[in-house]
Amino acid sequence: MSTPSAAPEELTKPKMTHREVLTALSGLLLGMFVSMLASTVVSTSLPVIIHDLDGNQAAFTWVVTATLLTTAISTPIWGKLADLFNRKLLIQIAIAIFVLATAAAGFSQSPEMLISFRAVQGIGAGGLAALSQVLMADIISPRERGRYMGLFGAVMAVATIGGPLLGGVITDSLGWRWNFFVSLPFAILALIILQRTLHVSPRVKRKVSIDYLGIVFLSAAVALLLIWVTLAGDSFEWWSVETVLMVGGAIVGTIAFVITELRSKEPLIPLSLFRNRTFTLATIASIATGIAMFGASVFLSQFMQLARGATPTEAGLMTIPMIGGLLVSSIGVGALITKFGNWKPFLIVGSVFLIAGSYLLSTIHYDTNFALVSLYMFLLGAGVGMTMQNLVLVVQNTTNPSEIGVASSGVTFFRSLGGTIGVSVMGAALAAKVTELVTAGRDDITAAIMGLGADAPKWAETLQSGTLPQVSTMPESLRVLFEDIYAQGISHSFLIAVPFAVISLIAIVFLPNKPLTRMTTSERIQASEADLATVSVPEGMGVLAATGAVRTMDAGDAAPSAASATAAPGSDR
Structure with missing residues (x-):
């Protein structure tokens, strides 16, 4: 039996140079910038938007939750599609969906209309979140990725710092609707650059099966759970018939999803991934990161405007310390991981910062010294920066290369799901606490209104309407x-x-401390194919030269051979 000649040629192909990697990443970076800008540019203006659309605190929460919900649900779907179809085409579709829905949201006439368009926006956001991680793994090895994480950190910083500031200025000068249109030119440019610069290996053509039932059951379970969390205690009692129906439906949907995944030929989230201890523990840790990241981005802006009387522009400036912490930690830690190859201590420190930042922010009052609030925000941002991307990195390092898409999107899915549930629960707790405090302080509020003279009826009517003030x-x-x-x-x-x-x-403490490989996903797949080819030929034939090429290419790695590259996932199970 002869050996396929393509394998040695592919394996001896030189690695991409630093310039080639930067060129390939340019469109991907711009796509991520578009996604983040479209989200952050409206963050500081949301209180104004909900006020103008006559929405209440529940509407404020759902404008955010709708996007996070569809992002969470669609992320594993995009990840699975990435293992089956052309990844370049998929990310271009994701950008188009995201930006068109964002632009449509600018024409909203009611909170319900805005929530609907934000839900569609989340579908595109799920694609960008999943596919950007998968495409990075295609062209950059885990060990070298820290070198380029600075670029992603810079993009995140510009979008996250510049977005709220730009959104505040636009809201204060042109009106909040223009916030939804500002990302359109960047999106068009991203599509053009992606088409010209991103070149990925074609997928092997094979018959595929989409897990439609899994999509339905997952969507139903997550949606019922979040609707219950948001409405319970407000629209109906926590212990009620509605609670039984929604929670019961979520449990049934989850059970049906698990059964479907066990039987499906192409499961949306292969449950076998949970045999990998790294994947399981990283998933648990990602949930907390999602709660901290999304909760902070939503409620800190609201705190600045509703608890400190800031304008949208001022609120954008006041949240810079958190973004500064995220930027410094993500760039600095990425460089250190690449230099030393040791990732676990940074993740542990990051999780400690998450605990400290979350707890300290729970102690703030409307008159707390802003220097202290800034320190608390910086700690939380640093914790998110140290953990968010690196949890995906360690999962990709130990996952079978054929499952990179679903594994990467799986971690991202649970991070988004954690953020979605976190924002819903935090929003429900906020609404309940505000209602309780308004009831307790009714006498003081009434006295303050009565002292306004001719303006008293106007403010009494405004506060009674339930609209977010x-x-x-x-x-x-x-x-x-x-x-x-x-x-x-x-x-x-x-x-x-x-x-x-x-x-x-x-x-994170119990995560296996596996060394980072220097091989990209594409190289690991080629190495795996070369190993399979050696099984069908006598020892000493030319295929062994191909294996030697892999060893040379992967010099300095903890497990340099092609065999070890494919065995890594199993070694952690």
Whole structure:
């Protein structure tokens, strides 16, 4: 039996140069920038948007939750598609869906319309979240990825710092609707650059089967759980018929999803992944990271505007310390991991920062010294920066290369799911606490309104409507009361993130400390194919030369041979 001649040629193909990698990453980086900019540019203006659309606190929470929900649900779907179809085409489709839905949201006339478009936006965001990780693994090895994480950190910083500032300026000068249109030119440019610069290996053509039932059951289970968390205690009692139906439906949907995944030829989330201890523990840790990351981005902006009376522009400036912590930690830790190849200590320190930041933010009041609030935000941002991308990195390092898509998207899915549930629970806790404090302080609020003279009827009607107030425009006597109420409510909601951050630390401590391979996903797949080819030829034939080429290419790695590259996943099970 002859050996396929393509294998040695592919294996001896030189690695991409630094310039070639940068060129390939350019469109991917711009795509991520578009995604983050479209999300962050509206973050500081959301209180104004919900106020103008006559929405309440529940509407505020659902505008965020709708995007996170569809992002979480669609992420594993995109990840599975990445293992089956052309990844370049998929990420271009994801960008198009995301930006068109974002632009459509700018024409919203009601909270419900805005929530609907944000839900569609999340479908595209799920694709960008999953596919960017998969494509990175295609062209950059885990050991070398830290060198390029600085670029991703810079993109995240520009979008995350610049987005809220730009959104605040646009809202204060042109109106909030223009926030939804600003990302369109960047999206068009990203599509053009991706088409010209991103070149990925073609997928092996084979008959594929889409797990439609799995998609339905997963969507139903997650949606029912989040709708229950958001509405319970407000629209109906925690212990009620609605609770039984929604929680029961979520449990049934989860059981049906597990059964479907066990029987499916192409499961959406292969349950065999959970045999890998690294994947399971990283998934648990990702949930806490998601709660901290999304919870902070949503409620810190609300804290600045509702508890400190800031304008949207000022709120964007005031959240810079958190983004600074994320930027410094993600770039610095990425470089250190590449240099020393040791990732675990940084993840442990990051999880400790998550605990400290979440707890300290639960102690803030409307008059807390802003220097202290900045320190707390910096700690939380540093914790997110150290853990978020590196949890995906360690999973990709030990996962079978044929399952990189579903494994990467699996971790991202649980991070998004954690964030979605976290925002829902924190939003529900905030709404309940605010209602409780308004009821307890009714006499003081009434006295403040009565002291407004001719303006008293207007403010009484505004507060009775249930619409999210614009605290910065309130008279001084009312503003102080509501700043205190919202500060207590938001700080109370941050306390929810603390136990999850503790669980994250425990999971990270028990992560197997596997050395990072220097091989990209494409090289690992080629090495695996070469190993399979050696089985069918006598010892001493030319295929062994191909194996030697792999050893040379992977010099310095802890497990240099092609065989060890494919055995890594199994060694952790």
